[in-house]
Amino acid sequence: MEANQSHNAKTNHPTCLTIAGSDCSGAAGIQADLKVMTAHQVYGMSVLTALTCQNSHGITGIYPLHPSLIQRQIDACLSDIQCRVVKIGMLPDPKSIPVISQALTKYKITDVVMDSVIISSMGNVMCETPTIPATIQHLFPHLLVYASNVMEAFILVEKTLKKSPPPLKSFPDIQNLMSIIHRLGPKFVVLRGHHVAFDKNMMITEKPDSKSWTADLIYDGKEFYIFEKPYNTTKSIHGESCSLTAAIASNLACNIPPLQAIHEALYSIEWAIQRVHKKSSDPYKSAQLFTALGHSSKFSGSLISLKSENYIPQADLTSVLLSHIPS
Amino acid sequence: MPYNPLYESLSNQFDPSRIETVLDPMGYTIKRRALPVSLTIAGSDCSGGAGIQADLKTMTSLGVYGMSAITCLVAENAGGVDSVEEMSPAFVESQIDCCIRDIPCHVVKTGMLGSPEIVKAVARSAKKFNFSKLVVDPVMVATSGDSLVTKDIVSVLNEELLPLTYLVTPNIPEAIVLAKNQGLDISNINSVSDMERCAAVIHKLGPKHVLLKGGHMPVNNLGLKSSDDEDLRVVDILYDGNRFYHFSSSYLKKGEVHGTGCTLSSAIASFLAWEHSLTEAVQFGIDYVHGAITHSPPINNCSTNILNHMTRLRIVPFAPGHFIEYILSHPQVVPAWKEYINHKFTNMLAKGTLPLPAFQDYLKQDYLYLVNFARAYSLKGYKENTFPNILEAAQSVIHVIEEKELHVSMCSSYGVSLQDLKSCEESPACTAYSRYILDTGAAQDVAALDFVQAPCLIGYYVIAARLMKEPFRNPQGPYQKWVDNYFCEDYLSAVRRGCRQIEEIVLKLSPERIQELIEIFIRATKFETLFWETPYYEYVTKQNLEDKEFS
Numbered sequence: 001m002e003a004n005q006s007h008n009a010k011t012n013h014p015t016c017l018t019i020a021g022s023d024c025s026g027a028a029g030i031q032a033d034l035k036v037m038t039a040h041q042v043y044g045m046s047v048l049t050a051l052t053c054q055n056s057h058g059i060t061g062i063y064p065l066h067p068s069l070i071q072r073q074i075d076a077c078l079s080d081i082q083c084r085v086v087k088i089g090m091l092p093d094p095k096s097i098p099v100i101s102q103a104l105t106k107y108k109i110t111d112v113v114m115d116s117v118i119i120s121s122m123g124n125v126m127c128e129t130p131t132i133p134a135t136i137q138h139l140f141p142h143l144l145v146y147a148s149n150v151m152e153a154f155i156l157v158e159k160t161l162k163k164s165p166p167p168l169k170s171f172p173d174i175q176n177l178m179s180i181i182h183r184l185g186p187k188f189v190v191l192r193g194h195h196v197a198f199d200k201n202m203m204i205t206e207k208p209d210s211k212s213w214t215a216d217l218i219y220d221g222k223e224f225y226i227f228e229k230p231y232n233t234t235k236s237i238h239g240e241s242c243s244l245t246a247a248i249a250s251n252l253a254c255n256i257p258p259l260q261a262i263h264e265a266l267y268s269i270e271w272a273i274q275r276v277h278k279k280s281s282d283p284y285k286s287a288q289l290f291t292a293l294g295h296s297s298k299f300s301g302s303l304i305s306l307k308s309e310n311y312i313p314q315a316d317l318t319s320v321l322l323s324h325i326p327s
Numbered sequence: 328m329p330y331n332p333l334y335e336s337l338s339n340q341f342d343p344s345r346i347e348t349v350l351d352p353m354g355y356t357i358k359r360r361a362l363p364v365s366l367t368i369a370g371s372d373c374s375g376g377a378g379i380q381a382d383l384k385t386m387t388s389l390g391v392y393g394m395s396a397i398t399c400l401v402a403e404n405a406g407g408v409d410s411v412e413e414m415s416p417a418f419v420e421s422q423i424d425c426c427i428r429d430i431p432c433h434v435v436k437t438g439m440l441g442s443p444e445i446v447k448a449v450a451r452s453a454k455k456f457n458f459s460k461l462v463v464d465p466v467m468v469a470t471s472g473d474s475l476v477t478k479d480i481v482s483v484l485n486e487e488l489l490p491l492t493y494l495v496t497p498n499i500p501e502a503i504v505l506a507k508n509q510g511l512d513i514s515n516i517n518s519v520s521d522m523e524r525c526a527a528v529i530h531k532l533g534p535k536h537v538l539l540k541g542g543h544m545p546v547n548n549l550g551l552k553s554s555d556d557e558d559l560r561v562v563d564i565l566y567d568g569n570r571f572y573h574f575s576s577s578y579l580k581k582g583e584v585h586g587t588g589c590t591l592s593s594a595i596a597s598f599l600a601w602e603h604s605l606t607e608a609v610q611f612g613i614d615y616v617h618g619a620i621t622h623s624p625p626i627n628n629c630s631t632n633i634l635n636h637m638t639r640l641r642i643v644p645f646a647p648g649h650f651i652e653y654i655l656s657h658p659q660v661v662p663a664w665k666e667y668i669n670h671k672f673t674n675m676l677a678k679g680t681l682p683l684p685a686f687q688d689y690l691k692q693d694y695l696y697l698v699n700f701a702r703a704y705s706l707k708g709y710k711e712n713t714f715p716n717i718l719e720a721a722q723s724v725i726h727v728i729e730e731k732e733l734h735v736s737m738c739s740s741y742g743v744s745l746q747d748l749k750s751c752e753e754s755p756a757c758t759a760y761s762r763y764i765l766d767t768g769a770a771q772d773v774a775a776l777d778f779v780q781a782p783c784l785i786g787y788y789v790i791a792a793r794l795m796k797e798p799f800r801n802p803q804g805p806y807q808k809w810v811d812n813y814f815c816e817d818y819l820s821a822v823r824r825g826c827r828q829i830e831e832i833v834l835k836l837s838p839e840r841i842q843e844l845i846e847i848f849i850r851a852t853k854f855e856t857l858f859w860e861t862p863y864y865e866y867v868t869k870q871n872l873e874d875k876e877f878s
Contacts, residue, residue, distance in 0.1 A: 013624030013635075022371070024422040025429050026383065026394040034380055035387040041637040043624060044384070045375035048400060051418070053425045060425065061418075069400065069412060073373040080374060 014042045014253035017077055018246065019070075019100060020089025020115075021050040021062075027239035033087060033246040040250035045081065047073040050092045064093040071099050078107040085111040087249040088139065089242060094130040101138035111252045114139065114186070115245035116148030116156065132159045140185030144258060147190035147245050153177050160184065171202040178219040188258055189219045190248075190266075192241070197231040216266050220259065227266045244269045363391040363600035364430050367593060368423065368449055369438025369466075370399040376634060377586035378438060382593035384636035389597040389615070394430065396422035399441035413441045416448035423452045433459045436596040438589045439466040443483040450487040460599045463488060463495045463534070464592035465505060481508040490533035494605065496592045498540040502529055519550035519562050519573070526566040537566045538595075538609060542587065545578040565609055572606055574613050579620050586634050591616045650833045651785070651826050654845060663852040667782065668789055671877040672859040675867070677794040679804030680874045683741070685866035686806060690738045691751040692858070697734060699761030700780070701727040706768045707776045719824075726821060737808060756861040760854035767847060774832045777825070778844040782852040784825045787813045799876060 016037050023029035030046035037044030049070055053061040077083070086109045091097060104112060114135075136156075140146070148156070150168065157165050157180050168174060174196070178189045193215045197208035205212060212231040217224055244265055251261030365386055372378030379395040386393030398419055400412040426432065435458040440446045453461055465484060485508055489495060497505060499516055506513045506528050513525045519541075526539040541562045547553035550562070559578035564571055594615040598608035619634040645653035654660055672689075675681035701724050708720035735745055753761075768776040791813035794800055801807070812818070833841060867873055 022395075022397055024394060024396050025426050026392065031379075031383055031393070031395055034375070034383050035393070038384045038387045038637055043375060043635075044380070045373060046371070046380055047373050048371060048397075051397060051414070051422075053418075053421050061421065063418070065400070073400070077374050 014040075014250075014255070015045065015081055015083045016042050016085045016087065016249050016253040017045045017047065017074075017083050018087045018089065018249070019047040019049060019074070019091075020087070020242070021052050021092070022048050023052055023239070028242045029090065032239045032242040033089070033249075036243050036246035037250050037253075040247065040254065042250045042253045043081070045077045045083070047077060049090055049096055052090075062092055064096070067093070067096045067099045070096050071103070074100070074103045074107075078103070083107070084109055085113070085249050085253045087245050088112065088114045089245070091131055091135065094134040097131070097134040097138045101142065104139075104142045109142070111144045111249070111258075112139075112142045113145040113245050113249045113252065114143050114147070115241055116146065116152045132156060136160060136184055143186040144252070145188045145190060145245070145248055145262060146181060146186035147192070147241070147248065149192045149241065150174060150177075150196050153181060153191055157181065168196075169204055171198060171204075173204075174217065175219070175224055178217060178224070182219055182221050187221065188262060190244075190262055191217045191219075192244070193217070193229075216270075218259065218262050218266075225259070225263070227263065227270070229270060240269060363597070363602075364394070364432045365391050365434045365436065365593070365596045365600045366394045366396065366423070366426050366432050367436045367438065367596070368396045368398060368419070368440070369436070369464075369589065370401045370441060371397045372401050372586070377589050381586045381589050381634065381636065382436065382438070385590050385593040385615070386597050386600075388636050389594065389601075391597040391600045392430070393593075394426040394432065396426060398445050399439060401439070414445070416442070416444040419445050420448045420452055423449075423456070427452075427456045433457070434462070434596050434600040435460070436462040436464065436592050437488075438464050438592070440480065440484075443479040446480060446483040446488055450483075450491060453488070453491045458491070458493075460493045460596070461491055462592050462596045462599070463492045464588055465495060465497050465501050466588070477504075478508065481505060485509050485532050492534035493599075494536045494538060494595065495529065495532075495534040496538045496540060496588070496595070497529065498588065499525070499543050502526075502539055505529060505532060516544065517552040519546060519564070522562065522564050523566070523571050526564050526571065530566055530568055535567070536605060537564075539564045539566070540588070540591070563609070563613060565606065567605075572609075574610055576613060576617055579617070584620050584623065584634060587616055587620065590619060590634055590636065645833075648830055650830050654848060657845060660845065660849055660852070663849050663856070664782075664786075667786055667852050667856045667859075668793060670856060670859040670863070671874070672863040672867075673790050673794060674797070674799070674877045675874050676806045677797055677800040677804065677810060678874065678876070679801040679806060681806065682866050682870065682872050683805075685862045686809075687738075687741055687743050688754075688862040688866060689859075690734070690741060690743055691748055692754050692757045692862070694731070694734055694738065694748045695751065695753050696757050696761055696858070697727055697731050699765060700783070701731075703764050703768055703776060703780060706765065707773060710768070710773050710776070719828075733812065737812070740808070754861055756854070756857045760851075760858060763850065763854060774836060774840070774844055775847055777829050777832060778847045779851045781825060781829060781848060782855050785822055786852070786855055788818060788822045791818075 018030050018033035018037075020033060021029045023031050026032070026035070029052070030048060034044040034046060047070060048065055050065055051063045086104065088100065091100070103109075132155075154165065154168065154177065157177055161180075165177065165180070166173065168177070174191065178191055181189045197205050197212040197214055199205045199212060208231050214229060214231040216227040216229075218227070219225075247265035247268055248262050251264050252258065256264065367379050367382035367386075369382060370378045372380050375381070375384075378401060379397060383393040383395060396419055398414055400414075435453070437449060440449060452458070463484075465481075481504060485505060499522070502525050503513050503516075506525075509532060511528050511531070513528055516522060516525055522539050522541060522544075526537045529537045529539065541564070544552050545554075545559040545561055547560070548558060553559060560575050561578045563574040563576075565574065566572075591612050594612035595608045598611045599605070603611065616634075619636055622635040624635045655664060672681065672685070676686065704720050704723040704727060708717050708724070711717045711720055735748065738744070738748060764776075764779050767779045791810050794810050795814050800810075833844075836844070
């Protein structure tokens with residue numbers, strides 16, 4: 001019995017807290033997070049780190065909140081309602097990071113999911129330079145899941161190593177990037193392939209064609225898991241990365257094991273994005289992402305380990321059927 | 328559009344491809360996709376039970392895309408307000424501009440506004456963008472808690488915002504404050520008729536409609552204020568300037584529940600965004616809040632009850648279009664599926680070590696099974712209601728008959744004549760399986776028929792595909808023709824069609840019904856295994872002809 005479908009008084013209703021900025025247009029930030037949590041029947045709470053004026057065309061203002069105000073919001077939430085899952089998003093002010101770290105320790109938060117918000121989907125830089133080392137020092141030891149796209153992961157590693165890592169040319173290079181991030185603390189690293197296109201030889205190609213593919217990757221420190229999908233040239237949807245981490249956190253709040261929680265989240269987000277792309281154009285894409293999410297919510301499928309001898313790129317129905325032949 | 332909350336969730340009715348012609352907020356005629364949108368202008372309650380957080384949860388649950396402009400930050404939980412930080416009026420206005428310029432929106436709901444200057448900013452935006460369905464929930468808390476500032480907020484609310492308001496939703500104490508601020512006296516409210524008088528007074532302040540909420544004053548059957556424990560009702564009164572509408576619901580003794588006011592106003596705004604009439608929107612909104620209170624979720628350590636905004640969401644455990652993946656990886660399905668797909672009979676068949684009599688027996692029983700398979704598709708045609716679906720079932724019957732012709736031809740090449748097929752007696756396994764299919768189909772619906780036939784349809788392709796990859800397969804073996812028959816484009820297209828039908832049908836079913844159908848799928852899978860097992864036992868096991876590689 002799923003926790004969120006039981007009204008037994010002995011079972012706590014799943015709860016989740018998001019610590020992130022505010023996106024007044026409703027497509028990102030705590031607004032997106034609350035919608036995703038609601039779609040998963042999780043009671044969502046939110047702590048604002050910044051207020052922004054943004055919509056699907058861009059951001060016109062970012063106003064960080066004072067760390068003491070963040071502290072009070074966290075205390076107001078966690079001193080009242082039991083919660084063990086926290087999602088962290090936009091942290092524009094590095095001074096707020098120690099406050100958050102102390103709160104995670106104080107309230108014994110076990111499952112922390114972090115969404116890397118260095119560059120928004122429209123290219124705006126979202127945080128100050130000192131934020132990255134402070135995040136790695138104070139927050140990474142708390143993390144259960146760290147999720148980002150390839151570009152942000154590269155920037156993170158670049159600023160951490162204080163020298164440029166080798167340019168990304170192939171699939172193994174991306175795996176190496178994930179290994180480096182994993183050593184910084186997160187137990188699970190999620191990398192969304194997004195705008196990276198692979199050819200049939202698993203090399204990154206600058207000229208994608210109809211046979212190109214991409215993938216989201218999960219790394220648990222021992223094994224890589226792949227969530228493969230066809231490559232397409234569509235633009236990012238405003239708010240999709242917020243939605244992914246909120247979905248992961250929601251699944252964790254429902255007591256779904258981490259690997260499955262991540263996989264289900266990737267699937268539901270991917271399905272929602274596909275649905276949106278087929279049916280709408282700007283500025284409704286991000287809006288419809290959340291409407292679509294209400295339909296998808298959860299998926300219980302099998303993860304394909306890269307160690308599987310049967311792994312073949314280019315999924316379709318036959319691959320789906322064949323990948324489920326029990327050995 | 329027709330809507331009945333007893334039967335359907337709104338979000339399932341939403342058609343994002345619908346195009347309509349509307350006036351945009353600046354008065355131009357535009358064509359746009361009909362996506363219900365609403366904006367909330369209110370404070371932020373970080374604990375999630377009130378403010379823009381409760382509003383966004385409500386709108387999301389009701390299938391409306393919610394946007395938010397934050398007026399103040401409240402560090403509040405269900406136990407009380409800890410501190411309030413106010414936004415600048417210019418920033419509030421900027422947030423509103425940012426939202427409206429991106430996605431046009433006429434339905435706007437206001438909550439805690441925080442200061443007189445912010446109320447004025449909202450009024451300016453209401454005029455600028457033509458908020459034709461402005462719902463005002465007159466939250467009375469001021470940033471400083473100072474009663475003098477509260478008075479200022481109420482003054483500006485009365486003078487500048489209410490004249491622009493489509494619906495104002497005060498509770499009785501709030502109504503008294505609003506009226507008193509303009510020198511109007513509302514006192515001694517002890518009955519429903521007193522509430523009507525009160526609503527009429529509020530209407531004089533300028534809003535088009537007034538919804539006076541009666542949650543603070545439960546009444547008895549006579550419409551009189553009462554504190555008796557039995558049969559108490561809450562009556563909310565809607566007044567449009569001409570007539571009163573009463574909305575009555577049972578009084579819920581739930582203690583204090585955090586966030587009911589903003590949830591109701593945002594629910595009403597959501598239904599207005601769906602273009603319901605106001606009376607419908609109010610009734611549905613009250614129903615929604617009633618459900619949210621009734622199903623208040625259990626959360627340890629929470630000092631008061633909180634609302635469950637999610638009572639109407641129904642979560643299915645798979646994404647639309649991915650049900651086949653879900654069922655084939657379902658923990659209850661995997662053991663039976665595994666046994667079926669990996670059966671030794673098929674392994675020996677591919678390797679070529681299967682005794683010919685075993686294969687011949689299988690062919691005979693499969694012929695008899697096909698007769699009943701065609702009957703099952705005929706039954707499905709009977710159960711379908713539309714010509715396209717009836718036609719599809721008929722085509723499936725034809726496909727089975729064509730498969731029968733291929734089957735007879737294959738039988739002939741293995742020494743089984745048509746006469747042998749016709750004179751053969753059904754095995755118990757064949758009888759049990761085929762009658763299970765027909766019985767399930769006769770007793771239940773089209774979905775059950777699809778599910779009971781799916782293991783055979785999908786499984787034969789999967790088995791053939793698996794065998795094609797097995798290292799022990801003998802490409803020159805005597806039975807390769809059988810494998811080829813099910814690993815071909817023609818058969819795969821039949822599999823695709825069957826899978827598509829299942830994917831379409833499961834979107835209309837409840838999770839409970841899906842679980843029942845999964846059990847049918849499992850049972851049918853076990854019958855498929857029995858279908859292999861019977862000739863295997865008779866001609867392999869009993870004859871000591873088992874292949875060591877598969878034992």
